[in-house]
Amino acid sequence: MSWNDILSLxxxxxxxxxxxxxxxxxxxxxxxxxxxxxGLEGAxxxxxxxxxxxxxxxxxxxxxxVGMVVGAGLGLLFSVINTYWKGTQMITGIGINLFAVGIxxxxxxxxxxxxxxxxxxxxxxxxxxxxxxxxxxxxFVALIVPFIAYWFLKRTRAGLIxxxxxxxxxxxxxxxxxxxxxxxLATTFGGALAGLGGAYMSVCWIGSVTKDISAxxxxxxxxxxxxxxxxxxxxxxxxxxxxxxxxxxTWIKTLPSKxxxxxxxxxxxxxxxxxxxxxxxxxxxxxxxxxQPYKRE
Amino acid sequence: xxxxxxxxxxRLWRATGRxxxxxxxxxxxxxxxxxGLLVGALLMWIWGYDPWKAYMAMFRxxxxxxxxxxxxxxxxxxxxxxxxxxSICVRAGMFNIGAEGQLYIGALAAVTVGYFTLPSGLxxxxxxxxxxxxxxxxxxxxxxxxxxxxxxxxxxxxxFNWIARFLAFYMVAFILVDPLRGEKTxxxxxxxxxxxxxRGTDLSYSLFAAVLFAxxxxxxxxxxxxxxEVRASGLNPxxxxxxxxxxKRTMLLSFILGGLxxxxxxxxxxxxxxxxxxxxxxxxxxxxxxxxxxAVAMVGRNHPIGIIIAALFFGGLTAxxxxxxxxxxxxxxxxxxxxxxxxxxxxxxxxxxxxxxPAIKKQGTELCGLLRRLTHRVSNxxxxx
Numbered sequence: 001m002s003w004n005d006i007l008s009l010x011x012x013x014x015x016x017x018x019x020x021x022x023x024x025x026x027x028x029x030x031x032x033x034x035x036x037x038x039g040l041e042g043a044x045x046x047x048x049x050x051x052x053x054x055x056x057x058x059x060x061x062x063x064x065x066v067g068m069v070v071g072a073g074l075g076l077l078f079s080v081i082n083t084y085w086k087g088t089q090m091i092t093g094i095g096i097n098l099f100a101v102g103i104x105x106x107x108x109x110x111x112x113x114x115x116x117x118x119x120x121x122x123x124x125x126x127x128x129x130x131x132x133x134x135x136x137x138x139x140f141v142a143l144i145v146p147f148i149a150y151w152f153l154k155r156t157r158a159g160l161i162x163x164x165x166x167x168x169x170x171x172x173x174x175x176x177x178x179x180x181x182x183x184x185l186a187t188t189f190g191g192a193l194a195g196l197g198g199a200y201m202s203v204c205w206i207g208s209v210t211k212d213i214s215a216x217x218x219x220x221x222x223x224x225x226x227x228x229x230x231x232x233x234x235x236x237x238x239x240x241x242x243x244x245x246x247x248x249x250t251w252i253k254t255l256p257s258k259x260x261x262x263x264x265x266x267x268x269x270x271x272x273x274x275x276x277x278x279x280x281x282x283x284x285x286x287x288x289x290x291x292q293p294y295k296r297e
Numbered sequence: 298x299x300x301x302x303x304x305x306x307x308r309l310w311r312a313t314g315r316x317x318x319x320x321x322x323x324x325x326x327x328x329x330x331x332x333g334l335l336v337g338a339l340l341m342w343i344w345g346y347d348p349w350k351a352y353m354a355m356f357r358x359x360x361x362x363x364x365x366x367x368x369x370x371x372x373x374x375x376x377x378x379x380x381x382x383x384s385i386c387v388r389a390g391m392f393n394i395g396a397e398g399q400l401y402i403g404a405l406a407a408v409t410v411g412y413f414t415l416p417s418g419l420x421x422x423x424x425x426x427x428x429x430x431x432x433x434x435x436x437x438x439x440x441x442x443x444x445x446x447x448x449x450x451x452x453x454x455x456x457f458n459w460i461a462r463f464l465a466f467y468m469v470a471f472i473l474v475d476p477l478r479g480e481k482t483x484x485x486x487x488x489x490x491x492x493x494x495x496r497g498t499d500l501s502y503s504l505f506a507a508v509l510f511a512x513x514x515x516x517x518x519x520x521x522x523x524x525x526e527v528r529a530s531g532l533n534p535x536x537x538x539x540x541x542x543x544x545k546r547t548m549l550l551s552f553i554l555g556g557l558x559x560x561x562x563x564x565x566x567x568x569x570x571x572x573x574x575x576x577x578x579x580x581x582x583x584x585x586x587x588x589x590x591x592a593v594a595m596v597g598r599n600h601p602i603g604i605i606i607a608a609l610f611f612g613g614l615t616a617x618x619x620x621x622x623x624x625x626x627x628x629x630x631x632x633x634x635x636x637x638x639x640x641x642x643x644x645x646x647x648x649x650x651x652x653x654x655p656a657i658k659k660q661g662t663e664l665c666g667l668l669r670r671l672t673h674r675v676s677n678x679x680x681x682x
Binding site for chain 2: 038077081085086087088089090091095097098099101106110216223226261266270271274279
């Protein structure tokens with residue numbers, strides 16, 4: 001394994017880290033406020049599709065924006081159902097995932113080729129030249145966002161309100177905080193971050209849209225959240241670990257000697273996720289009202 | 298109450314809605330189905346299709362004649378079983394998303410009976426048992442991870458789905474592959490196939506296997522101590538624990554029952570689905586059967602009998618969708634069916650769907666009032682100026 005190999009592995013890991021980290025930070029913000037959104041997988045998928053279309057219309061930045069809007073829209077849908085309408089969060093999430101799979105598969109057919117859509121080179125975000133090679137500028141966004149989220153959650157009044165809403169909604173309600181509105185804003189923002197990650201996948205990284213472009217990354221992000229214990233900085237680390245194993249799988253697949261069948265290599269990120277999650281559980285504490293709709297007595 | 302009812306018609310409407318909700322949760326499922334179809338119609342209209350024609354083609358294809366009905370039932374049979382996987386665990390208070398992976402593993406296990414010969418009846422039963430055991434084993438690992446390490450079942454079952462998917466790709470491509478045709482596994486021999494129920498269709502006796510299993514689950518959950526314990530720990534885990542119910546045991550049990558159901562679903566797809574009777578590379582017949590099962594479970598209100606009816610509806614959507622995608626000059630792709638399913642599940646996740654409409658109306662009226670006041674103020678100011 002040469003120096004070049006290590007560099008390229010690092011580069012791919014950083015690229016694979018972005019959607020997982022962004023989604024995980026979004027989910028952390030939502031879970032801090034007490035909403036467990038498993039629909040982020042669907043948000044990733046749909047925004048990857050919408051972002052690609054947006055990029056073709058108005059350039060890569062517009063594509064990323066469209067992705068964020070779509071992600072935020074799904075987050076808003078999720079939070080309206082689960083705050084004001086007291087829905088069952090798990091089922092809403094499953095519904096969003098099914099819905100997104102349907103829309104993307106349908107949309108890909110409408111665009112011509114079923115199951116695959118290529119994003120033109122002109123619509124892709126330009127890469128920056130750095131010492132480790134050409135990397136997408138979105139990597140820096142993904143490196144900065146967790147720090148901002150950390151600062152927001154630990155150091156600002158709004159972060160404290162968010163925490164109060166997740167831990168003790170009754171107390172927060174008595175203190176005059178609008179529980180449903182706070183939860184709505186948190187989940188919508190989380191959805192927007194996932195949307196940014198999704199649009200990044202099609203516009204900046206993979207350069208095409210497929211029916212399973214999200215490939216379980218939304219769920220790996222959920223696992224990252226568990227790993228991080230709702231700390232955005234650890235989510236960055238977790239995102240990098242999972243990204244590394246994904247790129248390791250890609251790297252092993254391209255080895256000429258084919259040491260293991262590609263199917264087993266593809267399993268690697270999921271197996272690692274399971275191992276990591278089963279290793280860290282027990283020391284992680286989640287907000288008390290996570291997953292519970294808030295009803296005034 | 299009655300005096301209130303007489304006061305205003307909208308209140309009467311709300312009270313009627315509430316009573317119906319209380320009386321019959323099935324109505325909510327129907328309403329969710331209607332909402333889902335309406336969302337689908339809206340999207341079709343936006344994309345430039347004729348929703349009415351598409352739905353007519355779909356429902357004629359699904360229930361119009363005996364062929365359509367048979368193919369709807371054939372699509373519904375595995376959905377009954379994967380829906381049971383989900384709903385048994387919901388009854389026990391958990392979310393088992395793993396039906397998809399357990400289904401793949403069950404199907405692969407069923408294929409292995411092609412390697413040996415047995416008398417006809419025994420061969421089918423061997424295949425079913427293989428598939429069910431394989432499904433149960435696959436669902437046992439997330440259960441054990443939850444028990445020993447506290448891993449949330451949603452995360453572990455999703456990961457297991459992906460692992461099962463790639464394992465299935467590998468098995469189809471290298472281990473169980475048909476030496477003559479590389480794109481599929483070996484076919485199930487005649488002696489291990491479910492006999493065809495309606496001649497000329499793909500409906501086989503696997504439907505009976507699915508319905509029978511649903512009835513068994515109904516009996517187990519509602520008429521045995523074991524089932525009572527499962528439901529009790531789902532309804533109120535703390536109370537169940539105080540009552541001396543071993544929550545770990547009920548958890549394992551519900552996962553095992555779910556795995557058995559999903560494994561059997563895999564067997565029905567492979568052993569009862571002409572013309573190939575094999576797993577094809579890329580798993581086209583298996584893909585999404587587990588996920589669609591979750592939608593079926595919700596619409597069936599997690600009750601075995603409701604699930605059977607809901608599975609016929611969803612099987613009809615799929616079977617009808619196949620007709621719809623070739624109908625007319627501007628056919629609607631099959632994927633529309635999945636959009637409708639997603640919308641139905643979203644609608645199902647809203648409790649007391651009936652109350653949403655009055656609530657929206659109320660908020661709308663408030664908003665209109667606000668706007669009117671604002672415009673009044675603006676016009677007044679303009680008038681004074």
